[in-house]
Amino acid sequence: MQNKGLIKTFAILFGLICVYYLSFTWVNYRIENDAKEFANGDVAIENAYLDSVANVPVANYLYTNYTHSEIQDKAINLGLDLKGGINATLEVSVRDILMGLSDNSKNPVFNKALADATEAQKGSDKTYLNLFFEAFEAESKGSTKLSDPSIFGNKSLKDKVNFKMTDDEVKSILQEEVTASIATAFEVLRNRIDRFGVTSPNIQRIGESGRVSIELPGARDIDRVKKLLTGTAKLQFWETYDNSETANFFIQANAKLAEILKSEEETKQEEVTEETDSIASQDSEIDDLLGKVQDSIDTKAASPLFSIMFPSIPQNQNQRSSVVGSASVKDTALVNKYLAMKEIRALLPNDMVYTKFLWDAKPIEKTEVINLYAIKSNRSDVAPIEGDVVSDASQTFDQLGVNPEVSMTMNSKGSKLWAKMTEENVGKFVAVVLDNYVYSAPNVNGPIPNGRTSISGNFTIDEAQDLANALKSGKLPAAAKIVELSVVGASLGQESINHSAYSFLIALLVVLLWMVFYYGKAGIYADIALVVNIIFIMGVLTAFGAVLTLPGVAGIIITIGMSVDANVIIYERIKEALDKGKVLKEAIREGFSYEGAYSAIIDANITTFLTGVILYIFGSGPIRGFATTLMIGIATSLITAIFITRLMIDWSANRDRKMTFNTPITKGLFQNINIDFLRKRKIAYVISGVLIIVSIVSLATNGLNLGVDFKGGRNYVIRFEEPVSATEVAGTLQNVFGDAPEVKTYGTNNQLKLTTAYKIEERSIEVGDEIQEMLFNGLQSYLPDGTTFESFKISSDDTENKIGIMKYEEVGPTIADDIKQAAVWAVLGSMLVVFIYILLRFRKWQYSLGAVAAVFHDVLIVLGIFSLFYKVLPFDMEIDQSFIAALLTVVGYSLNDTVIVFDRIREFTHKHVSWPFYRVVNEGVSTTLGRTINTSSTTLVVLLAIFIFGGDSIKGFMFAMIIGIGVGTYSSLFIASPIMFDTTKNLKEKE
Incomplete structure (x- = not known):
């Protein structure tokens, strides 16, 4: 190998750069761990600790010139499935x-x-x-x-x-x-x-x-x-009516409403009386109850508006206020309905016909009572001053330095309008309205000529900061609705990290031991290259600010299984050369040559890389994280296998000319194999045909368990203190939602996954909160005493022992259709891209057809197995975006196998011109069998480690991978090559 010195220098520098970037993650972990120890489980104290050191140089750690905030920016970015958070x-x-x-x-x-x-x-x-x-x-x-x-x-x-x-x-x-x-x-x-x-x-x-x-x-x-x-962030400044101007209207409205509703209430009273007469005669307690109901009906009928709304009616001038009434938060919708009635609005005086009633932005502190305001609107409902005049906004405090508020500065146009408005309303009230909620409606003491004003409204610091940010950023030109939402609690994210780390270490240990067991000293060098590869992957992810997600961790772990493939191919080639009598150094040169292993390695890795590109284009969120780590892993594994391993092998060969690439136990294993695969192809066709027919029938009759990604709906992962029955919970919640949600055990028997389409067309914040509250009320009998709604609902401040909602997903029907369509295009696109690549590389469409047929075979069987067993197996087998990622990875892996076999067939075609093509194909498949079994076994062991020890959310993903790798190995041997052989008409021969 030429330029060894340059390669060594590059490897050392690249490794040092990766270690440097990874060190930020280590320091950040130390700081956050100190915060946890200091807080002793109190999330608020932990956050306060981190805030206090955010801009302080971390002199007591590795760096002296960086603050914690800067180190956090340079540390590896964890996705929301590992850290908790929101993806929308x-x-x-x-x-x-x-x-x-x-x-x-x-x-x-x-x-x-x-x-x-x-x-x-x-x-x-x-x-x-x-x-x-x-x-x-x-x-x-x-x-x-x-x-x-x-x-x-x-x-x-x-x-x-x-x-x-x-x-x-x-x-x-x-x-x-x-x-x-x-x-x-x-x-x-x-x-x-x-x-x-x-x-x-x-x-x-x-x-x-x-x-x-x-x-x-x-x-x-x-x-x-x-x-x-x-x-x-639609900001408006309005003049308002005070409570003295609206008092008479509300009194008249209450009386008119009583008149309108009287007949309806009497009808209801008659219906209640008729239905309960026979029961009441049997039970005196019910008589008392009916009496109370009757009293309530009478009260509401006599005063329907004032029974739910408390009008502000001043007794003297000192009681004038911009607040014209108040009501319980739960009654605001009914008050709005009453005040919007034509008969009620007709009572407004002529100069008040365009009045609109708006509620305060939040209830009165420590109550569920919220204030109502009467806004002086106009025919076009255009405010005298709007938010486009705001030039700056910031969170400040009031004159006492206690209560947070928002200070605003207006441009010249706004300053003139504001000066005029305040001058015309001295002694009156002006409301500051944001998104149709009143934030403040103060009394104007005098003109304000400089365009400065403040918004106060019983804010917290965060609320004031958010309001200032919204005003400074500008208003949205139209409402933005959340059509897809995924929320993961912090404790579930931490569990995912723990499971991922555990499965990662087990998978790594198994692979390291296997390589040493199978290849001896050469296996140690492959292990070193593998560890270096992991450092490279993590370093690149950190340096480029990529986000590491749970599927991304799976991508790295899968890379462990797949990255040894390059070393396996090289080592098998070296062993073949040694068996032919070549000296060690010559055998090593042949193994590391393009004619030897490089051609197969490059072709196989490019096909897998292409599937990663397709995943990245069509995927989103965690799926992109998976695609990113997969592509980075493929690139770095090529570097470590071709260069790092070569440096160590050459160094060892120069010192030990008797170096071998096996152990006494594995010597001769999988060598000199000569199996007539083509003679068995008809049996394979029958077996595959039966599996495909069963899969198609199951898909047509049983269907697939589509996740909310593809059908729309809301998913909730809920944890309980004790084991619960999914069937019982579904029955309980049927009374809450009308239709029973889909409920199944998710991982452990004290954790459930609920899926519901309840109000899925409505995706406002209020509906999301409403459904969480319905779940909380419906599941009361399964929750420990003292569980509050605040502790039950989803939050990124979840504690380690949280009982309640751990994860929440919401996907609207429209975007679900788009996701489904993107998934289909991803699968078809990957097949098309691979067909074209193989056609360009092998120059014969028969090779492309064989590869794509094998991939189609693998995809259909994996789908069939998921269709057959999703109601039987005890883990989540939903078809979602993660499943599509697994399916495309299976496509890449199957092609990886197939291309390596095809590469050997192509080589034998050119090298053994006198051989009949029948023999060429059989020899090509047989001589790669050792590599195929070795790599497939290693990858399957890695996947099994993740499946067994990984988190619940990734089991379905891993199961699809395990089935796919098994089927993909089979198809590369018994489907791809036979189909390629059968369609090569010009090379037909007698068997």
Whole structure:
């Protein structure tokens, strides 16, 4: 090998760089461990400790010039499945953008087209804008144009759209406007996330779909994150009515409402009386109960509004207030319904007809009571001052330095408007409204000429900071809805780390021992190269800021099994050369040559690398993490096997010319094999045919256990103190949700996975919280005494012994369809790419056909096994994105095997021209059998270690891999080569 000195220097420098980057992870671990010891289990104290040292140089550790915050940035980034946190896909509402561009048009054709497009989007992969165009054309039938003044030919678009324009011209403009709005939304969200303060946030646009993927590993406050992401930050300043101006209206409204509801209440009373007469005659207790019910009905009928809302009616001038009433949080929806009734709004005086009622941003401290305000709106519902005039905002404290508030600065336009508004309302009230919630409505003591103002509202510091960030980042051009959500509690993430580390060490130990057992001294060099490879992988991941996820850990562990493959191929080639009588150094040169092992190694690794690329393109989140580690592992394993191992082998050969590549036990094992594989191909075809037919029948009748990734819904992993019955829990929750959720044991018998489609079309924060509360109430009989809702619901501050929701996933039906489609394209795309690559490398389509047929065979059988046994086996066998990652890895591994066999057949074709092709194929398969069995066995042992000792969430993933590797090894021997042989018509011969 030439340039040994250069290679040594490169290896040493690269290794030192990797160790340097990994050292940050070690120091960060030490600091966080100190925080845990100091806190003694108290999460709040632990967080306070870390905050206190965030900007302090860590002189007592390895580095003196870096603060903990800087070290944390340089440490390896753990994904949310290892660290806890939130992963969300947000979709910016194109419907809302179009509504805004139309100035909230009331045109019936326009609104019908919007409604039709919204409905069509549920089952279509087209963009919302294109669906709207199609719906508008169908509804208008040419009679109404997009440039109509009542639609897009309005004042806001007057510089771009005029009534003479054709629909096609307007469509082009709308496309530009929507694209610009989505780009603005992305920038707003990115600015909010950048200021949020989590380590290594990841935010990416997903094509032109209007979707944004956001990953926040280690996010501590899940509710806070969701509000930050979905709030539009639409800031408005309104004049308000005070309680003296609304008092008479509420009194009249209460009386009118009593009149409207009286007949309904009397009807209900009659129905209750009729149904309970016979029972009441038998039980006096029920008589008492009916009396109480009757009293309650009478009270509500007489005062329906004031029974749920407390009006603020001042007795004198000193009691004037911007608060016009209050109600319990749970009653706000009903109050809104009453106040929106036509008969009630008709009671408003002529100068108050555009009044709108808005609630406070949060309840009164330590109560569930929230205040109501009456806003002086107008016909167009446009505020006198909006948030676009805010030039800066920051979290500060009030004059006493105690209560957090938000200080704002306005631009020149805003300053003039604010000065005028405050001057006109001296002695009155002005409300600061954000996303239709009132944050403060103070009394104006005097004009404010400098454009400075403060927002106060009983904030915590975090709430004030988030509000300031939202105002500074700007408002979203349209609402952003969470269409896919995954939340992992911190304790579950820590368990995943523990399981991963355990399985990693076991897998590594097994491989290291096996290589020494099988290859002797040469196996030690392969082990050293393997350890160096792991250091390289981790170093590269850290240096480039890649995120390490649970599937990513699996990718590294799989790389352990696969990276020895290169050394196995090289060593087997060296052994063959030694058997032919070549001296040691010559045999080593042949083993490390392109004609020897390199050709097979490069082809096999490129095909696997290509599947990793496909995974990265079509995958997201943890799947991309898996693809990243897989690709990095393939690249570094090539470097370590070809260069690092070669350096050590050459060094040893120069010192010990009697070096061997086996042990007394393994000497001669798998050598001089001559099996007539082609003669057995018809039996293999029959066996495979039966398996494929059974798989197809099962897929057609039994189907697959689709996860929420592919069908939409919500998943909850819930841990209990004692073992629970999945069937009993499903029955209990049927009373809560109406339909029984799908419930199954998840790992241990005190942990369940619940899947429900309840209100899946509604994906607001409130619905997510509602479902968690329904679960909490429905599962009361299974929870320990004293369990609170706060401790039960999902949180990244979970303690080690948490009882409650450990993990939560939510996927809307529309994005589920998109994920399913992307998965199909990923599998088909990988097959197509590999077909083309093998065609280019082997120059014969028969090789490509044999390889792809074997892959198709493997994929179908793995799907069939999952279809047959998902109701039987005691672990989760859902078909989700992780399963697709496993399937594509199986594709890569199967191709790896097949390409190595094909490479030997190609070699023998050129080397033994006189041999009949029948013999060439048999010899090619037979001479690679040792390598095939060795590598497959090693990889399977690694996978079994992960399957047995890894976390519950990865068992289905590993099971698919184990089945796939077994089937893939079989197909490379009995399917790929025979099909290639049978389709090579010009080389046919008699058997």
